[in-house]
C-alpha cells in the first residue's frame with residue numbers, strides 16, 4: 001500500500017513512516033516544502049537499517065503526497081490542521097485519512113487539551129473534508145518509540161471511526177507495526193477522549209521522565 005504522511009517531516013510523521021515502511025509499505029513524506037520532505041525521506045532511508053526498506057521512502061509536497069497515496073496520515077499540529085485540509089481536500093476525496101492530531105497547549109510544563117469545547121479535532125476535520133473516510137488513531141503512541149527501527153513499544157493504537165472498513169484497515173496497519181496492537185475504540189465521536197487522554201499521558205510522562213503509552217488490559221482483540 002502507498003501511504004502518505006501529511007506533515008510527515010515532524011516526529012510523529014517520521015515515526016509512523018518508519019514503522020509503515022518496516023512493515024513493507026511504500027511511504028511518501030509530505031511537507032509544505034518539498035525539499036524538506038525529500039531530506040526527511042533520505043534521513044529515514046539512512047536510519048531504517050536495510051536497503052530493501054530504504055527504497056520505500058520518498059518525499060514531496062503535502063498536496064502531491066495526498067494525491068499519490070492510498071491512505072493518508074495527518075500529522076500536522078492542530079493549528080495547521082484546517083489550513084492544511086483546505087489545501088488538500090480534493091486529493092483526499094474517497095481516501096482513508098488517519099487523523100493523529102491531539103490539540104494541546106503547554107502552560108508552564110503542563111499539557112492541556114485545547115480541542116473544541118464539544119467534539120474533537122477529528123470531527124472538525126471530518127466536517128472540513130466530509131468526502132474522506134476519517135479515522136482517528138495513534139494519539140497516545142509517542143513518536144520517539146516509533147522512530148527507532150528495533151524498538152518494541154508494547155502500546156495500543158486506539159482507533160476510532162464511523163467507517164467499518166476504514167477502521168479495520170487502520171487496525172490492520174497498526175498490528176503490522178512492531179509492538180503495536182490496534183484496538184477498536186468505537187465511533188469517531190470517541191476521538192474527543194483520545195485527544196484529551198493525550199494531555200494526561202504527556203503529563204504522566206513528565207512526572208516519570210518517560211515515554212510511556214496506553215495499553216488496554218482485559219480485552220481479547222483477535
Ligand SMILES: NC(=O)c1ccc[n+]([C@@H]2O[C@H](COP(=O)([O-])OP(=O)(O)OC[C@H]3O[C@@H](n4cnc5c(N)ncnc54)[C@H](OP(=O)(O)O)[C@@H]3O)[C@@H](O)[C@H]2O)c1
Pocket residue numbers: 007008009010011012013030031032033036037074075076077078079080081083084100101102103104138139140141142143144
Ligand atoms: N509527537 C508525538 O509524540 C505525537 C504523538 C501522538 C500524536 N501526535 C500528533 O501528531 C501531530 C504531529 O506531531 P509532531 O510532534 O510531529 O508535530 P510538529 O513537529 O510540530 O509538526 C509536524 C509537521 O507539521 C508541519 N507543520 C507545522 N506547523 C504547521 C502549520 N501551521 N501548518 C501546516 N503544517 C505545519 C511541519 O512540516 P513542514 O514544515 O515540513 O510542512 C512539521 O514538521 C500533532 O497534531 C500531534 O498532536 C504527536
